[in-house]
Amino acid sequence: TDAEVNTRKKTFTEVQTERSEQAERTVLIKCPPKLNEKKLLQYLSSHGNIKSHFFFENRGIHALIEFSEKDSIASLQDAIGIPSAAEHHVVPFKSRLFTFTLKIPVSQATEETPVHLSPQSHIPVKELIQKLCHADNISSQMYVLLNEYQLTEENIKLRFLACSLVRDFARAYFPDSTVKPFGSSVNTFGKLGCDVDMFLDFHDTRKHATKMKKGPFEMEYQMKRLPSERLATQKILSVIGDCLDNFGPGCVSVQKILNARCPLVKFSHQPTGFQCDLSVSNSIAIKSSELLYIYGCLDSRVRALVFSVRCWARVHGLTSSVPGTWITNFSLTMMVMFFLQRRSPPIIPTLDQLKELSDEKDKHVIGGCDCSFVSDLSKIKLTKNTETLDVLLGDFFEYFGNFDFRKNSINLRKGKEVNKPESSPLYIWNPFEQDLNISKNVNQPQLEKFVAMARESAWILQKEDKTQRTINKEPWGLAALLIPFGKSNPNKMKNRVKGMGSETIRSLLDSLKLNNANSLQKAVGK
Numbered sequence: 303t304d305a306e307v308n309t310r311k312k313t314f315t316e317v318q319t320e321r322s323e324q325a326e327r328t329v330l331i332k333c334p335p336k337l338n339e340k341k342l343l344q345y346l347s348s349h350g351n352i353k354s355h356f357f358f359e360n361r362g363i364h365a366l367i368e369f370s371e372k373d374s375i376a377s378l379q380d381a382i383g384i385p386s387a388a389e390h391h392v393v394p395f396k397s398r399l400f401t402f403t404l405k406i407p408v409s410q411a412t413e414e415t416p417v418h419l420s421p422q423s424h425i426p427v428k429e430l431i432q433k434l435c436h437a438d439n440i441s442s443q444m445y446v447l448l449n450e451y452q453l454t455e456e457n458i459k460l461r462f463l464a465c466s467l468v469r470d471f472a473r474a475y476f477p478d479s480t481v482k483p484f485g486s487s488v489n490t491f492g493k494l495g496c497d498v499d500m501f502l503d504f505h506d507t508r509k510h511a512t513k514m515k516k517g518p519f520e521m522e523y524q525m526k527r528l529p530s531e532r533l534a535t536q537k538i539l540s541v542i543g544d545c546l547d548n549f550g551p552g553c554v555s556v557q558k559i560l561n562a563r564c565p566l567v568k569f570s571h572q573p574t575g576f577q578c579d580l581s582v583s584n585s586i587a588i589k590s591s592e593l594l595y596i597y598g599c600l601d602s603r604v605r606a607l608v609f610s611v612r613c614w615a616r617v618h619g620l621t622s623s624v625p626g627t628w629i630t631n632f633s634l635t636m637m638v639m640f641f642l643q644r645r646s647p648p649i650i651p652t653l654d655q656l657k658e659l660s661d662e663k664d665k666h667v668i669g670g671c672d673c674s675f676v677s678d679l680s681k682i683k684l685t686k687n688t689e690t691l692d693v694l695l696g697d698f699f700e701y702f703g704n705f706d707f708r709k710n711s712i713n714l715r716k717g718k719e720v721n722k723p724e725s726s727p728l729y730i731w732n733p734f735e736q737d738l739n740i741s742k743n744v745n746q747p748q749l750e751k752f753v754a755m756a757r758e759s760a761w762i763l764q765k766e767d768k769t770q771r772t773i774n775k776e777p778w779g780l781a782a783l784l785i786p787f788g789k790s791n792p793n794k795m796k797n798r799v800k801g802m803g804s805e806t807i808r809s810l811l812d813s814l815k816l817n818n819a820n821s822l823q824k825a826v827g828k
Contacts, residue, residue, distance in 0.1 A: 311599075311679055311680065313677045313678060313679070314488075314591070314592040314595045314596070314677060315592075315677065317488075317595075318482060318488065321458065321459070321462045322462060322465070322466065322480065322482060324368060324459065324462065325459070325462035325463045325465065325466035326372055326466055327353070327368055327369045327370070327371065327372050327374070327375065328366060328367065328368045328369070328398070328459070328463050328466070329366075329367050329369075329375060329378065329398040329399075329400060330364060330365070330366055330367075330398065330399050330400070330463060330467075330573055330574070331364065331365045331366075331367060331399075331400045331401070331402050332362055332363075332364055332399075332400070332401045332402065332573070333357070333362070333363045333364060333365055333402050334363075334402065334403055334404050335362070335363065336404070337357075337363055337417055338404070339357075339415075339417050342365065342402060343355065346367055346378070349369075349374045349375075349377040349378040349381070350369050350370065350371050350373065350374025350377060350378075351369065351370040351371070351374070352367055352368070352369060352370070353368045353369060353370045354368045355367045355368065356418075356420045356456045356459075357417045357418065357419050357420065358419055358420045358421075358422050358456065358460070359419050359422075360422065360572075360573075360574070360575040361572070363417065363419070364573070365402075366456070366459060366460060366463065368459070375398060378400075379396060379398075382400060385401075393548070393549045395549045395550075395551065397467060397470060397550075397551050398466075398467060398470070399467070399551050399552060399573050420454065420456040420457075421454070421494070422456075422457055422460070422494065422495075422575060423494050423495045424450050424451045424493060424494040424495060425450055427613070427617060427784060430446075430447065430450055430613075430784070431777055431781045431784055431785070433446055433450070434446055434447065434777070434779070434780055434781040434784075435772075435777055435778065435781050437779075439692060439779070440690075440691060440692040440695060440763075440779040440780055441606075441690050441691040441692050443779050443780040443781065444606040444607070444609070444610045444691045444695065444780060445606055445691075447606075447609055447610055447613060447780065448605055448606045448609045448610075451493040451494060451609050451613065452492075452493065452494070452605070452609065453487070453492045453493070453494060454494070457494060458487070460574050460576070461483055461487045461498050461574075461576065462483065463574065464498055464500070464571050464574045464576050464578060465481045465482060465483050465498070465500045466481070467571075467573075468481045468500060468542075468546070468550075468578070468580060469481035471542060471545050471546060471549070471550065472502055472542055474545070475538075475541070475542070476504055478504065479502055479503065479504050480502075480503045481500050481501070481502055481503070481580070482500065482501060482503060482588075483498055483499065483500050484499050484500070484501055484584070484587050484588050484591045485499040485587065485591055486499070486631075487499065488591050488595065489590075489591040489592075489594035489595050489598065490594065490595055490598030490599065490605060491594055491598060491605065491608055491609075491635055493609070493612075497576065497577045497578065497579055498571075498576045498577070498578045498579070499578075499579050499581075499587075500578060500579070500580050500581075501580070501581050501582060501583045501584060501587070501588075502538070502539075502542070502580065502581070502582050502583065503582075503583040504583070505583060532565070535565050535581075535582040536560045536565050538582060539558065539560060539565055539566065539567050539580065539581070539582060540558055540560060542567065542580070543556055543558040543567035543569075543580075546567070546569055547569075550569075551573070552571060552572035552573040553569050553570070553571060553572075554569065554570050554572055555568075555569060555570045556568070556569040557569070564581055564584065565581065565582070566579050566580060566581040567579075567580045567581075568580075585666070585668045585673070586668055586669075586671065586673065586734050586735060589666065589668070589673040589675075589734055590733065590734065592677070593653065593656075593675065593733060594635065594639075596656070596675075596676075596677075596679065596682070597639055597642075597650050599679055600650055600679070600682060600684065600685075601649055601650065601684070601685060603642075603649065603689075603691055603694060604638075604639075604642060604649070604650060606691055607638055607642070607691060607694055607695065607698065608634075608635050608638045610691075610695060610780055611634060611637075611638055611695075611698060612631055612634055612635070613784060614755075614759065614780075614783050614784060615629065615631075615634055615752075617783075617784050617785070617786060618755050618786060618787070619751075620634075620748070620751060620752050620755060621634065625743070626743070627743055627744060627745040627747075627748050628743075628744070628748055629728070629741065629744050629748060629749075629752060630740075630741070630743070632740060633728070633730055633740055633741040633744070636712065636714060636730050636733075636740065637702065637712060637730065638698065639714055640712045640713075640714055640717070640730075641694075641697075641698050641701055641702070642694075643714065643717035644701070644717065645687055645689065645694075646687075647685060647686050647687045648685065648687065648717065649685045649687045649689075650685070651682060651683075651717075652714065652715060652716055652717035653675060653714050653715040653717075653733050654715050654716060654717075655717075656675035656676050656682070657672075657674050657675050657676075659675075659676035659681050659682065660674045660675050660676045660677075661676075663677075664676055664677050668734070671734045671735050671736070672734075673734045692779075695763065695780070696760060696763040696764065698756075699756040699757070699759040699760035699763065700756075700760045702752070702753070702756045703753055703756035703757035703759075703760050704757075705719075705753075706719075707727065707728060707749060707753070709721065709722065710722065711723065711729035711730065711731060711739075712729065712730045712731065713731045714730075714731065714733050715731065715733060715736075724739070726739050726741070726742050726744070727744055727745060727746045727748075727749040728741040728744040728749050729741065755787070758787055759783050762782055762783060763779075763783070766778060766779070766782060
């Protein structure tokens with residue numbers, strides 16, 4: 303759509319600023335089951351012009367209302383009542399979360415047409431597989447998956463609102479602070495249902511720093527001093543965590559994890575339905591979000607390939623929602639980026655190339671790490687590569703199924719396979735902190751499982767006969783890869799195993815968790 307093309311060309315920072323500003327003009331209203339949409343909007347409009355709105359279901363119907371002017375919210379808040387404290391006493395914190403009820407008996411409202419609800423979660427894999435089978439080719443299948451899984455405009459608005467509501471608390475202590483989302487909520491690779499990573503930023507304070515340089519004297523705030531930045535972070539998060547826990551409407555299951563490498567507060571935000579992680583500003587994480595945003599905007603194949611590979615990895619248990627020795631979605635995404643840099647001609651530029659295109663305003667050195675790269679998308683030449691997604695998906699599995707992980711590491715700065723600096727099974731250079739491996743958590747069995755699955759998938763895509771499978775009503779193409787292997791046709795795995803040495807068989811079976819003696823006998827005994 304045209305609107306999408308327009309939003310695609312804005313810089314990362316422009317989009318963030320615009321959405322944060324939009325969130326400040328937004329309220330969230332819990333509605334009654336029999337809702338008269340017209341009457342609600344009519345009532346709200348008496349406080350100011352409504353720029354946009356949508357309804358969604360989350361333990362009842364909610365409406366997100368965006369006003370054109372921020373003042374409309376103050377006007378609305380003036381007219382809103384405090385809940386009566388009959389059975390509960392209330393914490394008198396006035397947020398932008400309201401409950402709307404109808405005074406008239408429900409019977410008169412029943413002839414209302416039901417409101418349109420925006421989905422806030424993606425369809426289950428089983429339903430997805432059926433949808434994929436109706437597509438014409440693998441490329442179309444991949445775009446169907448992307449459209450089902452990617453964040454919608456409404457869901458993104460809800461994410462920014464969740465941050466804005468947390469910011470209202472932070473501002474009680476730190477009036478200049480902002481709370482912004484980072485990671486999958488903003489890097490164009492988030493899927494419906496993913497957590498909201500948010501960080502608290504005080505760095506608008508830097509603007510003050512430059513103001514005072516003029517003139518013969520200097521003035522600065524008296525502030526409490528602490529021995530380390532980490533301690534300051536822990537204290538601030540501890541207090542804001544308590545604040546959300548004690549006073550935040552709809553903030554439940556608040557957990558303070560202050561001794562982690564990156565201290566954070568985890569909580570569940572019931573009004574929006576999001577699981578949230580709040581930390582204190584991490585400039586490098588923001589630059590990673592922006593880098594992925596740029597890659598995601600450059601070519602539509604990038605996101606389509608990432609979403610398909612990540613869905614495939616989740617189905618086969620290669621990734622998990624809990625931390626462990628699995629490959630993370632971030633590592634997997636970086637592997638896809640690297641693969642696209644290695645195409646001939648490359649589909650996306652290397653980080654070094656993006657750095658060469660940067661100008662003065664793009665210069666960012668954070669804690670000795672050079673995070674400079676071009677922010678203006680129009681300065682980046684589009685690729686001349688015309689490969690279809692069918693080809694790219696098969697070649698991705700082929701490439702990593704045969705990658706020399708023992709010797710080589712993955713370096714997105716150079717877009718080259720580089721000798722591993724140390725012996726981690728999987729080594730992916732952190733694009734900005736050059737001495738860090740973003741996949742340090744991955745162990746050998748998990749990497750071997752990934753390789754085995756990639757080989758199996760490449761083989762399925764090469765051997766498959768779409769027409770035959772369609773006649774047999776069997777899933778084909780991408781759909782065939784989203785069914786756990788060994789379930790659809792156990793014989794297939796056996797045939798594959800015949801041509802391999804027994805050592806490979808053992809590691810393959812181990813990695814597929816088929817390690818009980820019974821299945822080993824069956825597979826080898828044929």
